[in-house]
Amino acid sequence: MSKASDAILLVDDDAAVRHALKFSLEMEGFDVRLYPTPEALLAEHDLPADGCLVIDYRMPDIDGLELVERLRSRGVTLPVFLISGRVTRSLRARASSLGIEDVLEKPLSDLAASIRPVLDARP
Amino acid sequence: MSDTSIALALEAAEARLRSILQTVPDAMIIIDERGRIESLSTTAERLFGYDADEACGRNVSLLMPSPYREQHDAYIERYLKTGERRIIGIGRIVVGQRKDGTTFPMHLTVGELRTGERHHFTGFIRDLTDQQLTEDRLKELQSEVTHMSRFTALGEMASTLAHEINQPLTAISNYLRGSRRLLERMEGENVEMLRDAVSKAADQALRAGQIIRRLREFVARGESERRIESLPKLIEDASTLALVGAREHGIAVTFRLDPAADLVLADRIQIQQVLVNLMRNAIDVMSEGGAVRRLDIATATGLEDQVEVTVADTGSGLAPEVARQLFQPFVTTKRKGMGLGLSICRTIVEAHGGKIWVNSPPEGGTIFHFTLRAAAHDRENEDG
Ligand SMILES: Nc1ncnc2c1ncn2[C@@H]1O[C@H](COP(=O)(O)OP(=O)(O)OP(=O)(O)O)[C@@H](O)[C@H]1O
Numbered sequence: 001m002s003k004a005s006d007a008i009l010l011v012d013d014d015a016a017v018r019h020a021l022k023f024s025l026e027m028e029g030f031d032v033r034l035y036p037t038p039e040a041l042l043a044e045h046d047l048p049a050d051g052c053l054v055i056d057y058r059m060p061d062i063d064g065l066e067l068v069e070r071l072r073s074r075g076v077t078l079p080v081f082l083i084s085g086r087v088t089r090s091l092r093a094r095a096s097s098l099g100i101e102d103v104l105e106k107p108l109s110d111l112a113a114s115i116r117p118v119l120d121a122r123p
Numbered sequence: 124m125s126d127t128s129i130a131l132a133l134e135a136a137e138a139r140l141r142s143i144l145q146t147v148p149d150a151m152i153i154i155d156e157r158g159r160i161e162s163l164s165t166t167a168e169r170l171f172g173y174d175a176d177e178a179c180g181r182n183v184s185l186l187m188p189s190p191y192r193e194q195h196d197a198y199i200e201r202y203l204k205t206g207e208r209r210i211i212g213i214g215r216i217v218v219g220q221r222k223d224g225t226t227f228p229m230h231l232t233v234g235e236l237r238t239g240e241r242h243h244f245t246g247f248i249r250d251l252t253d254q255q256l257t258e259d260r261l262k263e264l265q266s267e268v269t270h271m272s273r274f275t276a277l278g279e280m281a282s283t284l285a286h287e288i289n290q291p292l293t294a295i296s297n298y299l300r301g302s303r304r305l306l307e308r309m310e311g312e313n314v315e316m317l318r319d320a321v322s323k324a325a326d327q328a329l330r331a332g333q334i335i336r337r338l339r340e341f342v343a344r345g346e347s348e349r350r351i352e353s354l355p356k357l358i359e360d361a362s363t364l365a366l367v368g369a370r371e372h373g374i375a376v377t378f379r380l381d382p383a384a385d386l387v388l389a390d391r392i393q394i395q396q397v398l399v400n401l402m403r404n405a406i407d408v409m410s411e412g413g414a415v416r417r418l419d420i421a422t423a424t425g426l427e428d429q430v431e432v433t434v435a436d437t438g439s440g441l442a443p444e445v446a447r448q449l450f451q452p453f454v455t456t457k458r459k460g461m462g463l464g465l466s467i468c469r470t471i472v473e474a475h476g477g478k479i480w481v482n483s484p485p486e487g488g489t490i491f492h493f494t495l496r497a498a499a500h501d502r503e504n505e506d507g
C-alpha cells in the first residue's frame with residue numbers, strides 16, 4: 001500500500017485543473033502539494049525523498065519536458081507522470097527518453113490508478 | 124578562304140554573339156574549360172551586379188557562395204575526365220551570389236559547346252526570387268501551400284479548442300471522482316441517489332472527452348506524409364513563395380545552406396508552410412521600417428541525426444506582450460493577423476519530432492530556429 005507520507009507534487013498552470021486533481025487525489029488518500037508554475041517547483045528547496053511528480057506538458061515559458069530535464073540535472077529522481085491535453089507518439093517518445101513513467105491524456109478520469117502501482121513498487 | 128575573309132567572318136560571328144548577349148532576356152554566361160568567364164549577357168550583368176569588363180577572365184566561381192565556390196573547379200575537372208553529367212543538360216536549382224555578397228536561389232541549365240579540342244559551357248540562369256519567375260510555377264506552389272495552410276489552420280483551431288475544453292473537463296471529472304469517494308464514506312437516505320447521480324455525471328464528462336478526441340482525430344486524418352526530401356529544395360520552393368514582394372520592400376535575402384544538411388524526412392508541404400510562415404513574419408516586421416533589412420536563411424547539421432534551419436531577420440524584435448506566448452494560437456500584434464502562423468509551425472515541427480525556438484540577438488532582430496531529422500540516419504518511422 002502507498003504510505004500516507006507519499007507526497008504527490010503537482011505542477012499545472014490551470015488553477016481549476018490543479019485544485020480538482022488535488023481534491024480527487026486527496027480523497028484517494030494521497031498527500032498533494034500544488035505548484036502553479038515550473039518556477040515555483042524549481043524554487044522548492046526541500047523536495048521529499050518519496051512520492052512522485054505530476055507535471056503538465058503545455059505550460060508557458062518552460063514546458064513539462066524541459067522542467068523534467070532541469071529536475072533530472074539537479075539529481076531529482078522521483079518518478080514523473082506527464083499529463084497533457086494531447087498525447088502524440090512523438091511526445092511519448094521524448095518523454096520516455098527522459099525516463100518519464102507514463103504520459104497520461106486529460107481529462108484523467110482515474111489518475112490515482114496510474115500512480116498507485118508506481119508508488120507501491122518503491123520500497 | 125583568305126585570311127581577310129576569315130577575319131571578317133570571325134568579326135561577324137562575334138558581333139552576332141554580342142548582340143545576342145545584349146538582347147537575350149535570360150541571364151547567360153559562357154565559360155571556358157577552366158571555368159573562366161568569356162562573356163555574359165546584359166541580364167546576367169544586372170543580375171549579379173558585375174560589368175562584363177569586370178567579370179570576363181575571372182573564374183565563374185565568383186558568382187557562387189562558399190562552399191560551392193571552392194568546389195566548382197573540381198566539378199569541371201571531374202566532368203572533363205569522366206564525362207559524367209551532373210548538371211549539363213539537366214538543370215538544377217542552385218544558389219548564386221551577387222557582387223554585394225547577397226545570395227539567391229536560381230535555376231541553372233548548362234549546355235556544352237565543343238570547338239575542336241576545346242570545351243565551352245553556357246549557363247542559362249533564372250532568378251527564382253525575381254518576379255519574372257514563371258507564373259505557372261508560382262501559382263502551382265501557391266495553391267498547394269495556401270490550400271494546405273487553410274486546412275492546417277482549421278486543424279490548429281480544432282486542436283486548440285480540444286485542448287481548451289479538455290481543461291475544464293479534467294476539473295469536472297476529478298471533482299466528481301473525489302465526490303464519489305467522499306460519498307462512499309457517508310450514510311443517509313439520499314446518499315445512494317447522490318452517488319448514482321455523481322457517477323452518471325462523471326460518465327457524461329468522459330463522453331464529452333471522447334467527442335473531443337474524435338474531433339481531433341478527424342482533423343488529424345492523413346495529416347502528414349513523410350518522405351525523404353531535399354532540404355535546399357524545400358527552402359528554395361518556400362522562398363519562391365514567401366519572397367514575392369520582398370525586393371520591393373528593399374529586403375536583401377541571403378542563403379547559407381550547408382551541403383551536409385541535405386536530405387531530411389519531411390512532409391514537403393507542411394515544412395514549406397513552416398518556412399513560409401517564418402519568412403512572411405520576417406518580411407512583415409521588416410517592411411515596417413529599419414535601415415538594414417536583411418533576411419538570412421541558413422542550415423546546419425546538428426546533434427545526432429538532426430539538421431537545424433534558422434530564419435533570421437533584422438526587424439524590430441519581438442513585442443514584449445507576445446514574447447512569452449509566441450507559439451500559442453491566437454497571439455498576434457497584427458491588425459490582420461490570425462496569430463496562427465507560429466502555433467502551426469510548432470505543431471508541424473513537433474509532429475516531425477523536431478523542436479522550434481526563438482532567440483533575440485543583442486544586436487537586434489529575431490532568429491527562429493527549428494530542427495528536422497536527417498533522412499540518412501533515420502530508420503524508424505515515428506509520428507505525431
Ligand atoms: N520575425 C518576427 N519579428 C518580430 N515579431 C514577430 C516575428 N515573428 C512573429 N512575431 C510576433 O509574433 C506574433 C505571432 O506570430 P504568428 O505568425 O503566430 O501570427 P501572425 O503573423 O500575427 O498572424 P498569421 O501568421 O496567423 O497571419 C506576431 O503577431 C508578431 O507580433
Ligand SMILES: [Mg+2]
Binds near residue numbers: 400404464
Ligand atoms: Mg505569421
